[in-house]
Amino acid sequence: MCPNRPEGAEADSSPAAGARALALALRQAAAGVGGQGSLLHRWDPGAGRLTLVAVDGVDAGTARAWAELDEEQDVPPSRALRRGVLVQVAGDSLGTGAAGTVAVPLLGTGGPVGALSVLLSAAGEPDDVQLSFLHAVAAWTAQRLEQADTKPPHGEAASGRERTAGAEELTARLAEAVTVQDVVQAVAQHVLSLFSADGLVVSVFEGGRLTRVGEVGYPMDYLKRFEGPLNAGLPVTDVLRTHRPQFMESPAQMYERYAAVTDRILMGTSPKMAWAFLPLVASGRAVGMAILSYNQPRPFDQEERTRLTALGALVGQALERARLYDLEHARAQELQSALLPGTLPRLPGAVAAARYVPAGRGEQVGGDWFDVIPLSADRVALVVGDVMGHGIAEAATMGRLRTAVRTLADLDMAPDELLGHLNDLVSDLGEDFYATCLYAVYDPVGRTCCYALAGHPPPVFVHPDGTVHSPVVSPDPPLGAAAPPFAVHELPLPDGSLVVLCTDGLIESDAQDAEQGLAELRRVLRRAGVRPARFTGADQEEDARVVAELCDTVVSELLPDRERTNDDAALLIAHTRAMPACDIASFGLPDDPRAAGQARELVRDQLARWGLDDLATTTELLVSELVGNVIRHARGPMRLRLLRSRILTCEVYDGSLSTPRIRHATYTDEGGRGLQLVAALSRRWGARYLSDAKCIWTEQDIPNGSRTGSPHESAAAASGEPDEDEEPLTAA
Incomplete structure (x- = not known):
């Protein structure tokens, strides 16, 4: 009996025999780790999708939830495929009563071919013997899947035509790559199959250190052995110094060239037996390193060496461009975050929470902002604004406008007068600068809310009885294009009402306009079922928690896929309290x-x-x-x-x-x-x-x-907090 094949598996290659063999593999995988069922997914790199191909011990209707999985989904099979290592997740992922799920990537000769998942019956991690058995079953299953796909056997290189087509596709993907992770993903999806490699590590070289930014086919514990400053006598050190690639066709060759580090490389948990160390060069300097590795010793002919050397230059250019973008993008986000309030004050008249959601895609940050400003007589100013455009200039303009609003609010200006002064400021910035803004003042004594808006989505109010409405008003043009005076809108506000303000990034997208998004926001607030019973009225900590949870609910409902958004979004929700x-x-x-x-x-x-x-x-x-x-x-x-x-x-x-x-x-x-x-x-x-x-x-x-x-002040006195109680903000 073959030690790598589950007992009883059929040796013939007919479709029926293949199906029986996979079913038996799933059964043995579950039994080996004490599981209650198992699932097998096949990886389609072209579609970027995992497809369920076999199930054992799991109801078909239940398994349908994992019938098609995207690579980026936060589920065990997708995570195992992305990371290239075993992943264990506690909890009942599929609603079967399982205590957890363990998923193993299936690695073929040309890269990942799928994922094997086992639903665990009991809490706790499988022991080393169970994991070893699971890896053996996974290796055999990967081989069967690869044979079913009629892929070339291990060690057989792709044909010249396939390599040419693959190189063209890789070049196109690298040209489109924006971030460092885009570059890593393109290399992982195309280079592994192009050169029949089993593992990949991509690192950025900066400050005399190599920082790993992506990997496939390596256990994380093994990679951590090589983190830190570079030392002499390492292959990566020589490659970065000379800008020339190194090809190690076997462990013996590695030992011959680098005897001092062979034990460090070969005695870990990695099974790699051949390596290609490629310098990533841009503008005449090494910006990183890519290491292709193989599970078996193999020769590198002159054609492969030439192609891999050219590949290093191609990836190096893309990596340098992406690294500069990431650096600029990170600085712009830091600037914007620094200009936004780090905390919101907890005031007698209102307890507020806010969320700022940066765009998931797009080239630069935006200029959304929000603020809560205490005024005289316990009144509260609630502000939301959005500078049109994206970039550091817009983020800086946002900071100037927020500072101006605070200064003007401190002068106790009415909303229309404040927007008039703000309009003059934006107009002075130049013809290309525009901004929208909503400035509202809640009066806990008069129990009213007075607001003015310039080209901005209107506020939404939630009354204590659960009624949700947004007054229909004609907004004035954006700041920089408006001609004062601005219209002022005032309405009575029952004690305990919610005031909800947001920017258009939360409610407007390619799939819906602002009116549709505003209607969806109202539906989400109705479904949230916010009632006075959820607010204690005597404990600001509890009230702040409820408002913060509502912010999270709104953001998750309106922006379910934040990575695909192309505009920043800001949300501000305040729970108002009238003065007795x-x-x-x-x-x-x-x-x-x-x-x-x-x-x-x-x-x-x-x-x-x-x-x-x-x-x-x-x-x-x-x-x-x-x-x-x-x-x-x-x-x-x-x-x-x-x-x-x-x-x-x-x-x-x-x-x-x-x-x-x-x-x-x-x-x-x-x-x-x-x-x-x-x-x-x-x-x-x-x-x-x-x-x-x-x-x-x-x-x-x-x-x-x-x-x-007093009921009005008991919220502050109950917790014994000072007047400067504040609600910390987090990015959604």
């Missing part, structure tokens, strides 16, 4: 000098009700200065409003649109120090303008011991 009435105190004041005294008395009484007596003295001083400023420099009617959350906000409204400014009073001046006192006593202060009035406001920190457990 018990945390709001509003009072009218007379338009005369008595107003300051009344304001101090109202502040003292209200802070006593809130248990904030420690802040009474400071707040009385602040109110006196703000009211006195109105009496001296503005006009009524006057109104005082106090807001309690994680901070105490004191607001004084008047009927004047004049701007308060801090004066530089001299030692002999009797006045002019009021706003200096305000700035010294408050954590921050400012002014914002309404249609017919203005508001001067101050903010003070509330000591932790003074917080009384």
Whole structure:
């Protein structure tokens, strides 16, 4: 009995006998590792697909899920084929009750020919004896598959016509390759079969080190033995130094030339017996190394050596071009990531999460951005924008616009006024620069959302009852092409609503327009079933987790195949929280000098009700200065409003649109120090303008011991986190 053939396998080559032999191989593979079933896939390199050809111990309907697999799919057979080594995955991959799956690549003389997978009955890894048996069955199965495909036997080189056609196809693939991985994939798919090789290692040479970027047909543990700086006496060192290839036709020849390293190469887990070390040269310097290897000793004739030498130059040019692209692309992505917010603040009025998804294909990064900005009176600004075009210039422009939005938002500008200033900035950049933007402000006191948009997809709102809607509005043109004023849209927003903002990369693609994508976004939000019950309202950590999970759900549903997207995408979701009435105190004041005294008395009484007596003295001083400023420099009617959350906000409204400014009073001046006192006593202060009035406001920190457990502030107090609580962001 042949030791490499499962017991009982038929020796004849008829189709029926071949089918019986493969079925028996599957049965023995499962029995050898204690499995409950097994599957056999044949590899079609032309289609880039694994096709199921035999099954044992698995229901046909269940196995249909793996009937056709792409090389890039994240399933055990595809992963084993890509990596060229055994892969074990825990869990029930096919819904059969299995504890895990072990998959082995089937390697033929011309490269991979398929994959053998076994569904494991029990948790844990098969032992060395079981794995050895599985590899033996896999080797025999690969031989049977290769014979069924009528491929040339081991050691028989492809004909001259086949090599010419293969070289032309490889040249075309390398010309199209963009990234280093594209180059590696092209070499793996075409060079192995072109030269009947069994293994491949491609490495990039930089800084005196070889860094492996791709491999086929090698165990990972074996390759790790050779990582590190190059030393003298290695074949790769001589090849990189001389730019000349080395051909080792047998272990004996390797020992003769490199005796000092033979044990290191041959005593590992690799069965390779012949090698071709090819320098990858571009612009007169070595940029990398490709090593073709064979399971049996074999000669290299002069024609093969010439072709392989030319191949090294061809791959070297493609590798250098791809490496430069990868380097530029990585720098652009780093720049863009650095310009995006690393964290989002957790504010009393909103808990937000965001996801940024870079394009899976395409040459350069985009200019999508998002932000969450705290405003006065616990209001929250939500921003999403997109600079048109791709590249480092667009990413830099995005950073400038995001900085400008933050600066303008800090001035408490209305959405339409802010977009007007942003439009001027984009127009000054030149005629070729355009950007879209949506700027929204949520007011937890008035329970409204006010927004303006310039050429951008509209927001989507999810109400606490599960209703999902996106107001139909006529957007203004993009920034750089618009003519202000911008339209302002305002709508009431129930407590606990979600505000969902995104860029067009999330909803628009080659397969659907923006309207269809927006409709799909609404359907995904409805299916997600977001209800107030999913938000605790008392724990920002839990609320942030739920919003983050919703972001992940939306991205996975709308961008299921991220590697094939050609535009960046940004998503921002905020869970809003209205301020309870018990945390709001509003009072009218007379338009005369008595107003300051009344304001101090109202502040003292209200802070006593809130248990904030420690802040009474400071707040009385602040109110006196703000009211006195109105009496001296503005006009009524006057109104005082106090807001309690994680901070105490004191607001004084008047009927004047004049701007308060801090004066530089001299030692002999009797006045002019009021706003200096305000700035010294408050954590921050400012002014914002309404249609017919203005508001001067101050903010003070509330000591932790003074917080009384208001529903609005309990979210922050419950976790004991400081005011700067923030939600970390991750790239989707």
